[in-house]
Amino acid sequence: MRGNAQFEDVIREHQAFVFRTLARLTGSREHLEDLAQEVFLRLYRGMDSFRGDAKLTTYLYRITLNVAQDEWKRRRKEQAHTSFDDPDENWSDRLAHTSGDAEQFLSRKQGMAALERAIGELSEIERQVIILFHQEDLPYEKIAEVLSIPLNTVRTHLHRGRKKLKERLREGRPACVTMA
Amino acid sequence: MRNDGINCAALQQAMHERRDLTKDESAHVAKCDACMDAWLTAALDEKPEVTIPADFAARLAAIASPQQKQRVQTTPRPWGLFTAVVMVAVLLTVWFSGPASMNSWVGLLFVMLVSSELAGLALWLGPRWMRR
Numbered sequence: 001m002r003g004n005a006q007f008e009d010v011i012r013e014h015q016a017f018v019f020r021t022l023a024r025l026t027g028s029r030e031h032l033e034d035l036a037q038e039v040f041l042r043l044y045r046g047m048d049s050f051r052g053d054a055k056l057t058t059y060l061y062r063i064t065l066n067v068a069q070d071e072w073k074r075r076r077k078e079q080a081h082t083s084f085d086d087p088d089e090n091w092s093d094r095l096a097h098t099s100g101d102a103e104q105f106l107s108r109k110q111g112m113a114a115l116e117r118a119i120g121e122l123s124e125i126e127r128q129v130i131i132l133f134h135q136e137d138l139p140y141e142k143i144a145e146v147l148s149i150p151l152n153t154v155r156t157h158l159h160r161g162r163k164k165l166k167e168r169l170r171e172g173r174p175a176c177v178t179m180a
Numbered sequence: 181m182r183n184d185g186i187n188c189a190a191l192q193q194a195m196h197e198r199r200d201l202t203k204d205e206s207a208h209v210a211k212c213d214a215c216m217d218a219w220l221t222a223a224l225d226e227k228p229e230v231t232i233p234a235d236f237a238a239r240l241a242a243i244a245s246p247q248q249k250q251r252v253q254t255t256p257r258p259w260g261l262f263t264a265v266v267m268v269a270v271l272l273t274v275w276f277s278g279p280a281s282m283n284s285w286v287g288l289l290f291v292m293l294v295s296s297e298l299a300g301l302a303l304w305l306g307p308r309w310m311r312r
Contacts, residue, residue: 036236166217169220
């Protein structure tokens with residue numbers, strides 16, 4: 001890759017994926033721009049070793065997952081318990097939602113927030129597989145290539161991750177009220 | 181369909197279309213495995229909304245270029261190979277210029293050392309040359 005313009009094109013092409021994945025993997029909107037910047041700077045420093053677009057996206061996925069992992073570990077050390085009843089909790093950081101009436105709006109928000117919390121309780125590999133499969137629509141083969149794991153292992157982690165999510169969501173029903 | 185009067189197929193379609201659910205439908209989802217699966221899939225497939233500054237790419241591209249230029253470009257020196265070659269040369273010199281090697285354990289030790297050095301070099305350099 002040569003020149004600012006080409007790198008800028010690469011950023012524009014992939015920035016949405018990077019921001020989305022970082023948001024889901026870290027469970028927060030804090031410092032997203034800084035994290036995304038770190039992802040692309042790491043990509044830029046490693047650009048000389050690429051030989052084609054296929055490897056670029058694979059490497060970008062890996063960098064994004066690594067940056068999210070580092071951030072996740074950092075936050076786990078600092079994180080205090082958050083509560084739905086916490087008056088200081090900023091719900092604008094949660095997933096946006098097209099509004100219905102107030103009760104349904106709150107229920108859906110709680111359901112999605114409960115899902116994000118449940119995703120945070122998965123193992124790192126399960127979280128990565130689920131996000132790459134569902135959110136980014138990557139096929140099993142691509143996920144296996146990105147994570148450097150066998151194809152069947154991808155399927156196993158996906159199955160286990162979904163199972164755990166359902167269990168967590170059901171366990172958390174009294175807290176999240178409804179699953180809308 | 182469970183006994184609560186909720187049609188699972190219709191409900192799953194509604195979730196796929198991201199229609200808001202009623203309280204009864206929400207309660208049904210929590211109890212029905214198939215509908216919970218559908219809810220989970222729809223929720224996971226939903227891409228989170230994020231705000232990307234309009235000038236993010238331009239700013240980052242401007243930052244990246246000077247950073248790259250400031251990096252010191254070095255050609256890695258093959259110190260390992262260089263050291264191995266020097267050691268082999270020293271051993272061979274001592275071997276040929278020293279006393280009759282096959283009549284002493286010292287000489288035999290030198291022969292073994294030289295042989296293992298040459299074998300190590302071959303193992304190290306061989307794959308590298310093949311990759312070129």
